[in-house]
Amino acid sequence: MEVILAKHAGFCFGVKRATQLAFEAADIGRETYTLGPIIHSPQVVQRLEEMGVIPVENVSEVESGGTIIIRSHGVAAEELEAAVRANLEVVDATCPFVKKAQEHVATLSKEGYDIVVVGDAVHPEVQGIVSYAAGRVYVVSSGKDVERLPRMSKIGIVAQTTQSFEHLQDVVTACLARGGETRVYNTICDATAVRQDEAKKLAGAVDCMVVIGGFNSANTKRLAQICRELLPRTHHVETACQIDAQWFEGVEKVGVTAGASTPKWIIDEVINRISAIDKDKIS
Amino acid sequence: MEVILAKHAGFCFGVKRATQLAFEAADIGRETYTLGPIIHSPQVVQRLEEMGVIPVENVSEVESGGTIIIRSHGVAAEELEAAVRANLEVVDATCPFVKKAQEHVATLSKEGYDIVVVGDAVHPEVQGIVSYAAGRVYVVSSGKDVERLPRMSKIGIVAQTTQSFEHLQDVVTACLARGGETRVYNTICDATAVRQDEAKKLAGAVDCMVVIGGFNSANTKRLAQICRELLPRTHHVETACQIDAQWFEGVEKVGVTAGASTPKWIIDEVINRISAIDKDKIS
CATH class of the missing domain: 3.40.1010.20 (4-hydroxy-3-methylbut-2-enyl diphosphate reductase, catalytic domain)
Incomplete structure (x- = not known):
């Protein structure tokens, strides 16, 4: 079974930048918070949480002097002002x-x-x-x-x-x-269109598609929907453990793509899991 | 034979205004010129010429102190400046x-x-x-x-x-x-669209269409083209004398419309001519 990974699968420029900023803040080891989830990937949010970067819903939850990271989607102007007023150190990870x-x-x-x-x-x-x-x-x-x-x-x-x-x-x-x-102002970022076009081509050339990304990620859901319209054997997963061996019965080619907020480590785990299933079948 | 005249046939707002300004200037009786034809109607231009309003191609053709009328289509900025520099009295009839x-x-x-x-x-x-x-x-x-x-x-x-x-x-x-x-800036004037929509409806409800307007008028040519696509028995005329009695053989309903630069007197002449043909047939 051949596994084909889309070239533009995973992190876009803005998400990559936001995630890097958050991991850098975590490395410094100061009390750090993100206003809402930093990106739409529960796994990235969880990993950051393990490193001490805690998502909060409101600026008021953070004590004066703490560091607050503005997520890639940005926040409302008044929330940003509230953070400044509350004497927080602001790391603005809003996508440029x-x-x-x-x-x-x-x-x-x-x-x-x-x-x-x-x-x-x-x-x-x-x-x-x-x-x-x-x-x-x-x-x-x-x-x-x-x-x-x-x-x-x-x-x-x-x-x-x-x-x-x-x-x-x-x-x-x-x-x-x-x-x-x-x-x-045409503020559309073409990363989404490029990823979708590539996914369409891939879905037309394989027997089964696996789309990886947060179930709360709009762009991943849309990506899965586009693939499913062309190829009903399309599966949306968040992590490798959601992969079902039965999906690949009689499949010769599997296409894999991932939403803009899906980290490389999860893509790698999914590909490893699919390859392992293939080896199990052969042995 | 029934003759149906389109409600929005003839002069649009800008052409009506320009023509009025030109006839007013002619009434005053001063030496008056228009920079290019005042509107795309050879008949209006000729009538004004008979009243002493002469079209010129260039500002330099007018002596200092003369009156120059800027046509409804407007002129280039440098021509307007040249007129002012040459001490001419400028009547700006550019469509607003x-x-x-x-x-x-x-x-x-x-x-x-x-x-x-x-x-x-x-x-x-x-x-x-x-x-x-x-x-x-x-x-x-x-x-x-x-x-x-x-x-x-x-x-x-x-x-x-x-x-x-x-x-x-x-x-x-x-x-x-x-x-x-x-x-x-959507600078499209809807007079054109309204006239065209009305002409389409009329062409669909009659046996023959007569479209009146200057052969040099783009909007009249387009109007005739739109009608002809729906009704091949469409005729574009500039004046009543171009009407051919044979066009109305076996016709019960005639539609008449006119471009934005066609004066009412020409529309009236055309309608009278068509009605006269009808009477000739009956007698």
């Missing part, structure tokens, strides 16, 4: 692409634009971005949503970094149709 | 919607945007708009054209006022795909 989207919203809002964010209103990244607007701000996921918005003469648009280009395009077209001015 | 597009280009250009104008590069309106850019400016008619443009990080987009929304949308999508910032 997310940071850009936050900054664009702040600037557009100051310049009198009503803000439209293309994304998922309940996602922490979007909640953070939205908080940088001083005036009116709306989260939409399609052009249809735009039709329900009030009249606006100056519309400033940014996108959740993991959105599809088609969603951004659809929303921009709907805003253009309302007349006036539409100012768009 | 075209003026807006010119102003947006000037502002965007000053703020460091590279300019993309969605339109027809040889149309006088577009040539005027383009002249307001201080830096790089490109005229495109589709998203495909955008692919050939150099790298740009800040793109400012306006449209020729008579462009279709689909063209604007196509170009904006292509610019968005290049990343960075895309700032769009």
Whole structure:
């Protein structure tokens, strides 16, 4: 059985940077906290916790002088301000692409634009971005949503970094149709599209796909969904122990990919486990 | 034979305003010129000429102290400046919607945007708009054209006022795909779309269509083309004398519409001529 690992499986730039910053903070050994989970990988969060980096829900849970790490998705402006006010040492691990989207919203809002964010209103990244607007701000996921918005003469648009280009395009077209001015920052990071395109190609060339990543990771769930549409024999796992030998009955080629928040060690464990199953079958 | 005239046939807001200004200037009786034809109607231009309003190609043809009228399509910034420098009295009959597009280009250009104008590069309106850019400016008619443009990080987009929304949308999508910032002013005037939609409905409900307007008028040619696609018995005329009685053989319903630069008196003449043919047939 051949196991093919996608070239762009696992950590994207922002997640890699955030994780490194968190492990570095852990190495220093000071009392360290993350505001919400640092990335959407329960395994990474657990490993950091074992090293003394504790996720908290609120800045008030950390004592003055402690270190707080801002997760890759970013946080709301007021949470960041609260951390500074509480005299905490802030390590900002916000993905630089997310940071850009936050900054664009702040600037557009100051310049009198009503803000439209293309994304998922309940996602922490979007909640953070939205908080940088001083005036009116709306989260939409399609052009249809735009039709329900009030009249606006100056519309400033940014996108959740993991959105599809088609969603951004659809929303921009709907805003253009309302007349006036539409100012768009394409804040989509193409790591998501590259990973998805590669997964599609792989799913079309193998008998079985294994997609690795947090069950709470939106980009991993979407990745599994895309593969499953092409190849029903697609399995989403968080760790190697969830691998079932029966999945590989009669399989000659297995494709493996992983979401943006999946660390290399988990990918390696999954590949080792699949290879071990293969050897068991032969012996 | 029933003759049905489209509700939005003829003069749009900008053309009506320009023509009024020109006739007012003619009434005053001073030496008056228009820079290029005031509107794309040879008949209106001729009538004004009979009243002493003469079209010139260049500001230098007018003596100091003379009055020059800027046509509805607008002119290049440097031509307007030349008129002021030459001590001419300037009557600016530029359509206010075209003026807006010119102003947006000037502002965007000053703020460091590279300019993309969605339109027809040889149309006088577009040539005027383009002249307001201080830096790089490109005229495109589709998203495909955008692919050939150099790298740009800040793109400012306006449209020729008579462009279709689909063209604007196509170009904006292509610019968005290049990343960075895309700032769009939707400068399309919906008079064109309203007139075209109405013409389509009319062409679908009659046996023969007559479209009236200058053979040099882009919007009239497009109007005739749209009708012809639905109804091959579509005829484009400039004046009543071009009407051919044979067109109406076996026709029960005739639809009539006219481009944005067609004056009411020509529409009336055409309708009278068609009605006269009908009477001739009956008698």
